[in-house]
Amino acid sequence: MTSSARPLLNRRLAEFGTTIFAEMSALAQRTGSINLGQGFPDTDGPEAVREAAVRALREGHGNQYPPGPGVPELRTAIVEHQRRRYGLSYDPDQEVLVTAGATEAIAAALLALLEPGDEVIALEPYYDSYAACIAMAGGTRVPVTLRPAAAPGGESGQGHFALDLDELRAAVTPRTRLILLNTPHNPTGTVLTRAELAAVAELACERDLLVITDEVYEHLVFDGAEHIPLASFPGMRERTVTIGSAGKTFSFTGWKVGWITAAPGLVAAVRSAKQFLTYVTSGPFQYAVAEALRLPDSYFDGFRADHQAKRDLLSAGLAKAGFGVFRPAGTYFVTTDIRPLGVSDGFAFCRALPERCGVVAIPNAVFYDHRDQGAPFVRFAFCKRTAVLEEAVARLTSLAA
Template sequence: MARMTSSARPLLNRRLAEFGTTIFAEMSALATSTGSINLGQGFPDTDGPEEIREAAVRALRDGRGNQYPPGPGVPELRAAVAAHQERRYGLSYDPDTEVLVTAGATEAIAAALLALLEPGDEVIALEPYYDSYAASIAMAGGTRVPVTLRPDDAASADTAAGASHRRFRLDLDELRDAVTDRTRLLLLNTPHNPTGTVLTRAELTEIARLAVERDLLVVTDEVYEHLVFDDAEHIPLATLPGMRERTVTIGSAGKTFSFTGWKVGWVTAPPALVGAVRSAKQFLTYVASGPFQYAVAEALALPDDYFDGFRADMLRKRDVLAAGLTDAGFSVFRPQGTYFITTDIRPLGESDGFAFCRALPERAGVVAIPNAVFYDHREAGAPFVRFAFCKRTDVLEEASRRLKAAW
C-alpha cells in the first residue's frame, strides 16, 4: 500500500481549515518588526494591584498551587467567585457544585461548546465576534449562525469624549428569525468585543424570552463586566426570569485585574451544566494556574473602591484615545464597555480594513486590528478598525500624535 503523504490529504482537519495564524499574531509581529505602538492586542502595558501580585508570590513561597490544584479549582477561588456573583448581582451559586475554574475565558468557551454541542447543532453568535468563538464552534462540530450587530445612524457629537454616540445595535427580529429547529445554543458577549456595545435590559429581556420559548441554552461571555461606562449597566443574563437554569456564565480575572498572563477564568451555572463543562475541560488543560488561583481569590474580595477606580481609569483612557482618533480623522464609535474602540476609516478615504491595518505600522507607527476578522460576512466589517486603550495615557497620547501626523 502506498504511503499517504500530505499532498494526498491535508494535515489540518477540515473543521479548522479556515483558521490559520490569528490576526493578533500577525499584527503583534508587525508591531515588533516596525517598533510601532501596539494598540491591536488587548493586553495592558502595566500590571494590576501590587497586593494581588504579592499574593501570587506568597502562594508560590508557601507551596500552594505548585502541584496540581483540584480539578474544579481551589476552594478559595470557587468561594470567592460565588461571593462576587452574590455581592454584585444577587446571584447565588454553590461554590462546590456550580463554579468551575478554567484556564482563562478562552478555555471556558471551548469547554462549554465541546460539552454542550452535538455535530450539526446550530449556534447563534452576535457578529462581529471574538475569533475563538468560531474556532470553538467548529471544533465541536457545530454550525455557526451569525446575527450581525449594525451601526445605527445616530451621530450626536460629544466634544468632551471626542466621539459620537453611534452604537452597534442588535436587531431582535433578526435574532428571532435566526432560530430554527436545529438551534441548540445562543453565544452572547456583553459588554461586547469588538464593538463596545452593552446590551440593554430591554434587549436582554427579549433574548431571555426567546431562549425560554425555544428551550435554548445560552453561553454568555461577561469578561468585561467591570468595564462599563457612562449610563450603561452590565446585567448578567442569568439574573433574568427563566435564565439561571439554562445559562453558562463565563468570567475572567485577566481583564479586571490586568494580569492577562495568569489565565484564570471561571464558569458559573447549575450543577448539570457545570458538570458537563467540567467533563470537557478535564481533557483540555485538566488544571492550570495553581498559585494564581489563590491570588485571584483575594482580588475578587477587593473593596468596591478598586473596581470603581479601575473603571474610572479606563474611562479616562477611553476618552483620551477617542479624542485622538477623532482629531486624526477617524469616525469613532464611543464604546459603552470593554477597552476597545471601533472606528470607521472611510472618512480617511479608506475602505479596506485589512490593507489599512497592514500599512498602518509603516505609515504611522501604530498597530490596530481590522474588524473584518470578526465577521463571517467580511464585507460588513470591511471599513471598521479596532484600537485598544488599555495602555498608559502617555502611550495613547503618542499614538494619537502619530496618527494625526499621518493624515
Template sequence: MAAMTSSARPLLNRRLAEFGTTIFAEMSALATATGSINLGQGFPDQDGPAEIREAAVRALREGHGNQYPPGPGVPELRTAIAAHQERRYGLAFDPDREVLVTAGATEAIAAALLALVEPGDEVVALEPYYDSYAACVAMAGGTRVPVTLRPDTEAGGFRLDLDELRAAVTDRTRLLLINTPHNPTGTVLTREELTAIAELAVERDLLVITDEVYEHLTFGDAAHIPLATLPGMRERTVTIGSAGKTFSFTGWKVGWVTASPELVTAVRSAKQFLTYVSAGPFQYAVAEALALPDTYFDAFRADMSLKRDLLADGLAAAGFEVFRPAGTYFVTTDIRPLGESDGFAFCRALPERAGVVAIPNAVFYDHRDAGAPFVRFAFCKQVPVLEEAVARLKKLTA
C-alpha cells in the first residue's frame, strides 16, 4: 500500500517544524558510539536514597498505585507537597484544591502553557531556556519573547537585565516564564530581581509560571526564594517542582504544580488529556522523600557543591572560562579561550578529541549568536567519573 502523503502540506504540525531531535538525544547517542563520558544530559549516574527506593518497592508489593491513581495525584503526595512548601517557605496550600501531581516537571510546563496561553499571546522567557519551553509555547500557539541572561565576567555568572525584561512586556504579553535556579547558566535570581519581576507582573496583570525544580541545589550564599512568597504573587503564580532533581530518581517522572484553586483547575484541565495519571507507586515513595529530615537536603547540597568545584576547577585548568554556578548541577563555560567560537562544532568534536560529551548552549537560545561560544557540562555524576573527565579534558591544552 502506498504511503499517504501530500506534496502541499508537511506531515509535522507547522508549529513544531523548527523542532527536530533534541540535542540531548544526539549527544547521548554520540557518547554511546564513542565510549565517551556523558556530561551532557542532566541525569545522575547513581540512585537516590535507598530507603526511598525501597518505599517504591513496598508500594508495588502492597498494591499502592498499581492501578490508576487519582487524577490530581495520590492524597499522601499532595499532602506531603503542601507540607514541604509550608515548612520550607511558609507557603500554605490546600492539598485538595491547590496541588496537582504531574508526569515530571516537563508535563507540568506543558500543561500550564497549554492551559493558560492562547494563539497570539506572548510569553516572555529567560534565555537560554530549557528546550521544552519553546516547544510548549509553540504547541499552545503563543509567541515566545526571549530576554537574554548575559555573562557578567566580574561576578563570574550570568545576570538578568531588568530594564530589558520590562521592555519585553507588551499589551500582548500573557505571562512570564521564569526559571530559578536557572538551567543552563546556574544563575539564582536574587530577592531584588524577584521583587522587580513581581512588581512588573502585578503592574501589568501578568500570570507567571516559575520552574523551581532545582530549589534544593543552591551553593554558597545563594538562596532559593519562591516567587509566590512575594507580595501580590500568590494568586498569579504557577510554581513547578520535581522529585527527580532533588532525590536522584529522574526516571520516576514525578513533578507537581502548586497554585491558587483557579490556576490549578486550569492546568489540570489540560493535564488530564496528556498523561491523565502516571507513576502511581512512585508517588507514594516521593511522599516519603519529601518528609526526609533537613540533614538529607544539607548533605545532598554539600555533595553537589564538592562535585561542582571538582569539575569547575578541572574545566578552568583545561583552558575554559568557567562561570561557576550558584545553583543547579550544570557548569556553563566559554570556549573562546581555547580558540573556539562554535559550540555546536566544538561539542560534536569533543568526544573524539577528549572522550567527553557536553551540550552547546546555543540550542537553548532564540538568539543563537548570543549562545554560540558557551558549552554546558553536568556534574551530577560520581566523583571518579568527574575525575576521569577532568583528566581527559586536559588533552585540549596538551
C-alpha cells in the first residue's frame, strides 16, 4: 500500500474508469443475455483471408518483428484500395503507416499532433477512446453535438442525427489544433454528406486546421449513402490523417490491424509516437489483410447487403417493441430513443434490460460530454448472426407489454 496521499492514476485519466463495454459485456455473461452492446461480429470473416493468415504463419511471414511502417505487401494493398475506391494516390513508403487497429492510430495521431492546451473538436457522441486519447495528449476536447433532425421514425426510420455547421464553425478558436471526424459515425449511424464534408474542408483550410478522420466503417453504408473521404476535397490531402481498419470490414476484430494514410510529414509525426506504443504488431495478419483488401467487389457488396438486411431486421423489431428508431445510414449500430417506452435514463434502462428480457445494449450517454443530451438514447449492435438477432427481437418484444 502506498503511503502517499497522491492518487495513483494520472489526473488526466481520472475521469475514465472501466469502460461501459467491459461492464455491459460482463453483465451479459453473468445473466446469459444476448450481447448487442459491444460491436464485434459473432462469426469470422472470409475463409480465404483466415487461410492467408495460417499460410503466413507456416511460411514464417511476420513471425518476427515486421517493418515499423508495416509490411510492404500491406502498405501497397492499402494504396491500391484508396486509389481504386476513391481515386486517392499515396506513396506506400512515405504515406502509409500500419497500426495496432484504429484505436492505436487515433492515439498515436493525437499524441503526435497535439501540444498541451490544444483544442480538439470532436463530433458528440463519440467513440470513448477519443476523449481518453485527447486527455493523454494534454489536449482539450470541444464537443460539437449531433442532434436528432426529426423525431425518430418507427420501422421506416425517418429520424436521423445531423451536424450543425454553424455550431461547428463557432467552436473553432485560436487554440483549435484539429478536428476529429468520424464518418460513417459511431454510434448514431450518420454518414456525412458531400455538402457537409465540403463545409468541414472549407473551414479547415480557412482556419489552418488539421483533421483526423476515422473511417473504419467506410464499407458499411446503406440505402444509397456514399462514403467520401475528406482527404479527397480540395486542400485537404495535406492536412488530413485518414484512419482505416481491417477489423470492421473483414470481421476479424481480434487481429487489430489498422492504418493511416496521410502526407509524408503527418505520417512521420504519427510514426514517431506510434513507435513507442506498440512499435509493430500483428505480423502474419498484415499479410492476410493485404490479400483481403484485394478481394473482388462482390465481397464488399455482399458484406454491405448482409448488414443492411440485419439492420432492417433489428430496426423493425425494435420499433415493434416500442422504441423510437433512428435507422442508420452506416456502421453496424442502431440508436434508439427509449422515451416512447416511458423511461428516459439510458444507464438505468441498460442495466435493467438483461434481467427484464435477456438482451444487453449500451447507453449512448457514455459517448457524450453533455450527458443530458444522450440520456434517452440507447445503442444496439446488429453485426450478429441472423438467428441471434431474431431471438433478441423476440425477447425485446416483451417490452411492448
